[in-house]
Amino acid sequence: MEQVWRYATSADLTDATAERLMRHLVGLQATQDEPVRLCLTGGRIANRIYEVFADLADDFGLDQARVEIWWGDERFVPTEDPTRHAGHTLAILARKLPMIASMTHPMPAADGIADSDASAAAYAKELGDTVFDVTLLGMGVDGHVASIFPDHPSFALQGHSVIGVNDAPLGPPSRISLTVETLNRSREVWYLVAGEEKAVAVEASVAGDPAIPAGVVRGRDATLWLVDRAAAGLLPYHSCSF
Numbered sequence: 005m006e007q008v009w010r011y012a013t014s015a016d017l018t019d020a021t022a023e024r025l026m027r028h029l030v031g032l033q034a035t036q037d038e039p040v041r042l043c044l045t046g047g048r049i050a051n052r053i054y055e056v057f058a059d060l061a062d063d064f065g066l067d068q069a070r071v072e073i074w075w076g077d078e079r080f081v082p083t084e085d086p087t088r089h090a091g092h093t094l095a096i097l098a099r100k101l102p103m104i105a106s107m108t109h110p111m112p113a114a115d116g117i118a119d120s121d122a123s124a125a126a127y128a129k130e131l132g133d134t135v136f137d138v139t140l141l142g143m144g145v146d147g148h149v150a151s152i153f154p155d156h157p158s159f160a161l162q163g164h165s166v167i168g169v170n171d172a173p174l175g176p177p178s179r180i181s182l183t184v185e186t187l188n189r190s191r192e193v194w195y196l197v198a199g200e201e202k203a204v205a206v207e208a209s210v211a212g213d214p215a216i217p218a219g220v221v222r223g224r225d226a227t228l229w230l231v232d233r234a235a236a237g238l239l240p241y242h243s244c245s246f
């Protein structure tokens with residue numbers, strides 16, 4: 005199933021998606037014994053969603069002890085670097101949610117390690133064959149997702165679940181990323197996209213353009229495009245839900 009949900013503004017998108025995510029996870033917790041497995045992304049929209057999500061947790065009765073948190077990609081920088089996804093996200097979530105170390109799986113930081121490939125291999129081991137219930141993905145203007153970039157070796161590599169990414173076209177150049185194969189194990193993939201500058205990539209990705217990562221990363225059960233009006237500007241009106 006593929007759906008486009010269009011919101012008037014990025015703030016509407018943020019609020020509605022945080023609540024959608026909360027309802028979805030609480031709903032899963034009511035029906036499965038396994039912990040729910042959530043894979044996070046970096047990016048501005050995602051970070052705003054995490055803030056609203058954390059605010060809602062008490063009211064919705066989320067059992068944080070049964071939420072596993074993973075990351076789709078990471079900037080390969082030292083722990084204290086403020087641009088690291090996990091540090092920023094955990095700081096937001098921890099204001100409201102008890103973060104449980106054994107359930108929280110940040111990607112390795114470049115603390116005295118020069119090799120993102122070795123760190124990627126360590127994360128691959130930790131990940132095993134985990135299947136995410138929901139994978140959140142921001143998308144760049146070039147259609148990149150996680151740290152998989154178009155016209156780049158990160159998009160071509162086969163047979164790995166997690167890779168070190170070197171010479172990324174977006175700074176910093178050294179990163180760690182789940183591969184397309186791993187992202188595509190997700191039950192649901194939710195794209196979070198706002199802004200007119202993303203409209204061309206959204207159009208191509210929703211149409212399934214195989215030349216860009218967002219054109220081929222899909223959830224096994226569902227793929228949701230959660231977009232604001234500006235990002236949805238080139239999509240056919242009838243294809244959107246409101």
Ligand SMILES: O=C(O)[C@H](O)[C@@H](O)[C@H](O)[C@H](O)COP(=O)(O)O
Pocket residue numbers: 045046047048049050079141142143144145149150151174175196198
């Ligand atoms: O690691 C990064 O540099 C960012 O996380 C990046 O990959 C981001 O996810 C997308 O560019 C969408 O970001 P926005 O939602 O902020 O546009």
